[in-house]
Amino acid sequence: MTADLTPTHPSDQTGTEMTSTQPVAADPMAHPLTQMAARPAPKVELLKPTTVFDRVGFGSLVKVEMRKFLDTRAGAWLLGIGLASAVGIALICAVFYRQLTEITGTSWTMLAGFVGFGVQLLVPVMVILMFTTEWTQRTTLTTFSLEPRRGRVVAAKGVVAVAVALALWLFQYGMAAVGSAIGGAVHHIDVDWSMDWKILAGSLAAYIMSMAMAAGFGMLFMNTAAAIVTYMALPMVVSTLGLAGSKVQAVLNWVDLSTASVPLLLGEWKANDGWQLLTASLIWVVLPVVLGTWRYLRTEAK
DSSP: OOOOOOOOOGGGSTTOOOOOOSOOOOOTTSOHHHHHHHSOOOOOOOOOOOOOOOSOOHHHHHHHHHHHHHSSHHHHHHHHHHHHHHHHHHHHHHHTHHHHHHHHOSBGGGGHHHHTHHHHHHHHHHHHHHHHHHHHTTOHHHHHHHOOOHHHHHHHHHHHHHHHHHHHHHHHHHHHHHHHHHHHHHHTOOOBOOOOHHHHHHHHHHHHHHHHHHHHHHHHHOOHHHHHHHHHHHHHHHHHGGGGOHHHHHHHTTTOHHHHTHHHHHTOOOTTHHHHHHHHHIIIIIHHHHHHHHHHHHSOOO
């Protein structure tokens, strides 16, 4: 009698069903990739949305350009010398106030031209440095990498130049008032404290024009030495040509900005004074700013 050794499937057994509620254990000999596929997927947590700024704010650009204007060794020295000269000249005018009033009168605004001489001479140089230093020191690539839109950089520099012009104009007339008060008290002279708004507005306009002219030459030449020499020397050369005769002087009245600006500073206008100032401003202010901005926007940064 021999035993039946044929294997039978469990499902072939009568009365037996393949029902199992127990989990099937993973085969330890299975392939690692098979084991990883059998594992449940890890839970993915989504990050909270964050605000991404796609550009530098214009206010931040103005702050950076203001810092470049003031927080450099050359800028600090030039501004310090200009402010110190204004204080020193105001004190000198107070000492010799009696002699000055015999020439200029007792109006306190007349001292502003003397007090602001150093400031008006040095601050435009600082404006030129603000536009040329990045090109001469080859830092424009960094600036334009942080803000590729060069027009916004030029606009920020222009805002800084106008703000500095306004602040220094207020400082100049403030020191003129201090000098007049001290000189009048020391020499017992009654100071005329009346204000001619035409003169004040004209002086402020001349300040802003000088800053714009310096900025235009700075952008046009992109070289500190060339821009400063041109800004200082070229108007003097043009003014000297007036010594050639009356006919040349008649032409220079429409070309020379210093001559055309005299009615603006004095508040006295004649028939053609406005047109002469407009013509000279187009030549010395508008044209350099337009050409300089065009070159500033198109020159390759290295």
